[in-house]
Amino acid sequence: MSSSPEALKIGIIGFGPFAQFLASTMVKQGHTLTATSRTDYSELCSNLGVDFFRDIDTFLNVHNDVILLCTSIVSLSQVLKSIPFHLVKNPNILFVDVLSVKNYPRDLLLQVLPETMDLLCTHPMFGPESGRDGWDGLPFVFEKVRIRDQDVCSSFLQIFELEGCRMVEMTCEEHDKQAARSQFLTHTIGRILSEMDIKSTSMDTKGFQKLVQLKESTMKDGFDLYRGLFVHNKYAEQELKNLELAIQTVKQKLLDRMEEK
Amino acid sequence: MSSSPEALKIGIIGFGPFAQFLASTMVKQGHTLTATSRTDYSELCSNLGVDFFRDIDTFLNVHNDVILLCTSIVSLSQVLKSIPFHLVKNPNILFVDVLSVKNYPRDLLLQVLPETMDLLCTHPMFGPESGRDGWDGLPFVFEKVRIRDQDVCSSFLQIFELEGCRMVEMTCEEHDKQAARSQFLTHTIGRILSEMDIKSTSMDTKGFQKLVQLKESTMKDGFDLYRGLFVHNKYAEQELKNLELAIQTVKQKLLDRMEEK
Numbered sequence A, B: 001m002s003s004s005p006e007a008l009k010i011g012i013i014g015f016g017p018f019a020q021f022l023a024s025t026m027v028k029q030g031h032t033l034t035a036t037s038r039t040d041y042s043e044l045c046s047n048l049g050v051d052f053f054r055d056i057d058t059f060l061n062v063h064n065d066v067i068l069l070c071t072s073i074v075s076l077s078q079v080l081k082s083i084p085f086h087l088v089k090n091p092n093i094l095f096v097d098v099l100s101v102k103n104y105p106r107d108l109l110l111q112v113l114p115e116t117m118d119l120l121c122t123h124p125m126f127g128p129e130s131g132r133d134g135w136d137g138l139p140f141v142f143e144k145v146r147i148r149d150q151d152v153c154s155s156f157l158q159i160f161e162l163e164g165c166r167m168v169e170m171t172c173e174e175h176d177k178q179a180a181r182s183q184f185l186t187h188t189i190g191r192i193l194s195e196m197d198i199k200s201t202s203m204d205t206k207g208f209q210k211l212v213q214l215k216e217s218t219m220k221d222g223f224d225l226y227r228g229l230f231v232h233n234k235y236a237e238q239e240l241k242n243l244e245l246a247i248q249t250v251k252q253k254l255l256d257r258m259e260e261k
């Protein structure tokens, strides 16, 4: 593969907030984008320089190098059922997903993808909020689940390398284990703080300011994303239990020493 | 009062981490410091340029403008009992406390302080960690509980004004209400994360990095400080309950929508 980035033809399925965020960088890098989604994004796409197709059959009829799945975690199974794979123009196309859980799409895609198609499972560990000022140094997690065409796969990964992402190759299994302890926990705390309706005061400590920021950035993601992190990562439930347990431990330590009051 | 800062004679009771942190700035500003503490800090003090007295009677025999109480919240009552107030050289001295709760020291000090002495209750909303790179813009909360000598009080407040602190005058009551919802909650979450033993991974999101930092800075403060925030702020218990409730609400929202799986 040459070191200068190859322009790819990328078709995006699911053009919500995260797809839009990725698309603008991909267009900037000179890739050719098409998209389809449940909602009509024709106008938004035309502003971005992306060809939008309301109809999935017509969308699949374009010859692409890559199909990028950007649907919500909880709708993936339904969306996959609606794809007529036999209509995919390029039989050796690379499927890539960006879901924030990894075992779940990996397993589903291995079941439904025609054997001739390649599969790369990824999770960019940033979003419209945390990646607003660029992606430099931000982690991009991926597993090459089934790659025959190394060139297309490398060209796709280069999109993120070029922006300075820290490329982290790990299994989907390992991703889910770590993400439950980090990302799911972070979203949970953000949502707890939002339930408590915490607000900046005139006397915030630096630590509290961090929590207010966390609450705000968490709540910019929809509940579907958070629900997906819980329902489709088998490690998440245990981390929720660990959190509840830790609160009880901290509380007990306070109460145990009340007599020293 | 003149706008050029007046050099004060300040005696510190309780020379732990926070007192040491404050003292180095006060010495830098040209104030004359003496100190006493349960532990012998003679050597540390001589390095800082502070006169240390093991014996409280000798300590009180120095003519000071200000006595600064920097003991732990949970030892305040015991420490106050050990002060022979009749030995305080200057009968019109200004007592200042820096405890992270405010109603509690205010009430105790109003009970035990001789009527001739002034009282300023303060809470610098930063510490050795968050104030390491200077105090500029950091909040300094205070209530002038009983001030007759405005000049000495102003000179003392100027120490923090000069470093760029945001001066926030509010009642001890209002402080405790707000601090339970902000600082106590922050410490609680830091300690919960520490119980969970969270650790930085190769794929941290920016949000998770904030939590790791929060855990680390919280754990630099001793458990006595955290226990004081709980035991001696009447609003803290309710905030702990609110936190537990919020977790249950978030959990219930996840479970309620499990059937949409």
Ligand SMILES: NC(=O)c1ccc[n+]([C@@H]2O[C@H](COP(=O)([O-])OP(=O)(O)OC[C@H]3O[C@@H](n4cnc5c(N)ncnc54)[C@H](OP(=O)(O)O)[C@@H]3O)[C@@H](O)[C@H]2O)c1
Residues within 6 Å of the ligand: A013, A014, A015, A016, A017, A018, A019, A037, A038, A039, A040, A070, A071, A072, A073, A075, A078, A079, A098, A099, A100, A101, A123, A124, A125, A126, A127, A128, A221, A222, A224, A225, A228
């Ligand atoms: N946001 C982030 O920071 C971030 C970061 C890394 C990875 N991700 C992953 O990226 C994906 C998209 O995330 P997001 O932030 O854009 O929000 P999201 O709410 O997780 O997903 C929105 C997308 O899902 C589609 N969708 C939802 N329900 C559907 C259904 N029943 N049928 C068909 N399509 C449906 C939406 O289509 P319409 O818009 O057409 O309705 C939209 O394209 C998720 O898998 C998420 O885990 C997000």
Ligand SMILES: NC(=O)c1ccc[n+]([C@@H]2O[C@H](COP(=O)([O-])OP(=O)(O)OC[C@H]3O[C@@H](n4cnc5c(N)ncnc54)[C@H](OP(=O)(O)O)[C@@H]3O)[C@@H](O)[C@H]2O)c1
Residues within 6 Å of the ligand: B013, B014, B015, B016, B017, B018, B019, B037, B038, B039, B040, B070, B071, B072, B073, B075, B078, B079, B098, B099, B100, B101, B123, B124, B125, B126, B127, B128, B221, B222, B224, B225, B228
């Ligand atoms: N750390 C911060 O960031 C911060 C910020 C704002 C306000 N404060 C407040 O500042 C005060 C000091 O805090 P800190 O961080 O230094 O740690 P701390 O553990 O809250 O207090 C340590 C101080 O309390 C003294 N002490 C503890 N138990 C005692 C006892 N039984 N008898 C006599 N003295 C006793 C210690 O004396 P020895 O060292 O001599 O043993 C030391 O001077 C606290 O009231 C805290 O709420 C702290």
